[in-house]
Amino acid sequence: MQKHSHLLLDIEGTIVLDKRYTPVPGSVRWFNSLAKKGVKARLVTNNTTESPDHLYDILRKRGFKFARDDFFTCLTVALARMKRNPAKGGAKSCLVFGKQAVKKYLRQNGIKPMDSKNVDAVLIGHDPTVTYKKLNTAVGAIIENGAKLYTLHRNRRFVDENREIVMSSGPIAKALENACLVRASLCGKPDRRFYLSSIKGWDVERSEILMVSDDPFADLIGAKKIGMKTCWVLTGSQKDRNVVKKIAKKYHPDYILDSVTDIPG
Ligand SMILES: [Mg+2]
Structure with a gap:
């Protein structure tokens, strides 16, 4: 697959396996090596069970090294929108x-x-x-x-x-x-505004950004609609490759991989 300079990564089912936040085998080492290779990565999650700060702490404890500003959750967006409710x-x-x-x-x-x-x-x-x-x-x-x-x-x-x-x-x-x-x-993925705010400050064409998720429907169709490249990984709740047949061809994932660690850094 083509190498991408910017990665947007889903969390659950993509870099961790479940709600215990067990890392996908090899994902911590893979993720932490990205920065050294000049690849920019941000995490985007629709997690609705933990506070954003707590989730950030859990992932750091599991070994994933990333800045708080490179982490976007639907709950932060929800709070901002509710406060703006005209x-x-x-x-x-x-x-x-x-x-x-x-x-x-x-x-x-x-x-x-x-x-x-x-x-x-x-x-x-x-x-x-x-x-x-x-x-x-x-x-x-x-x-x-x-x-x-x-x-x-x-x-x-x-x-x-x-x-x-x-x-x-x-x-x-x-x-x-x-x-x-x-x-x-x-408030969360695949809302266009959510995606646009999570790639803010990245001065590249959207086609140079790869969105990676275990959800080929909502997450990846939404990313594709705004021009990003997409990668479906089979470590989450959707594992049957045949489900892409239910998706219109123009929204098919660009890549289907067994694990996020198969993405070249
Ligand atoms: Mg997921």
């Missing part, structure tokens, strides 16, 4: 579908998480405790209180800490959009 003069409260770490991150940054329909915003992340009652509270917030709907991403499924393939946040966002006839604001 209709509400900036959201002050939010019904959160997500884990405690997400609620804590919002609280620390001035948005109060509340299990009530009297909120300014509804935020969808991975929430294994989701119930019909909570979904209905969200419907009430959107329809009766005019809360704006945000989703951290639209991923369909992922590999959890028990190595099981489980449903992700996308289908939950879709259910609420359908019930309320609204369109959720997408």
Whole structure:
């Protein structure tokens, strides 16, 4: 494959195998050798279960060496967008579908998480405790209180800490959009604005940037749409090469590799 000077790397399923953040074999050494070879790399994640700072610490502890500024998460974008919500003069409260770490991150940054329909915003992340009652509270917030709907991403499924393939946040966002006839604001990959902000400052043609992910659908189609080259790696929840047949030819990944470590540095 052609050598790329700039890499955008997904995290889960791409450089780590699962929610325990077990590195893909050889990925730490491969990743840390990129800088020495003059290859620029940034990490982009749709993680919705850890605070951005905590996730950064975990990856550093696993041995990946990178600067905080080279790490982009959907949660940082969600917070910024909620604070800018013009209709509400900036959201002050939010019904959160997500884990405690997400609620804590919002609280620390001035948005109060509340299990009530009297909120300014509804935020969808991975929430294994989701119930019909909570979904209905969200419907009430959107329809009766005019809360704006945000989703951290639209991923369909992922590999959890028990190595099981489980449903992700996308289908939950879709259910609420359908019930309320609204369109959720997408904060993470493959949102065009998310990708553009994560390549800011890279003074190269987009075709020189390679986006690498285990998700050939959302992540890579989105990257391709803005002109990046794409590489699908088979270390995540999608392992069947035949699924590319479900993708329009113009959005097929440029490369399909067994592991991120097969990318020349
Ligand atoms: Mg992934």
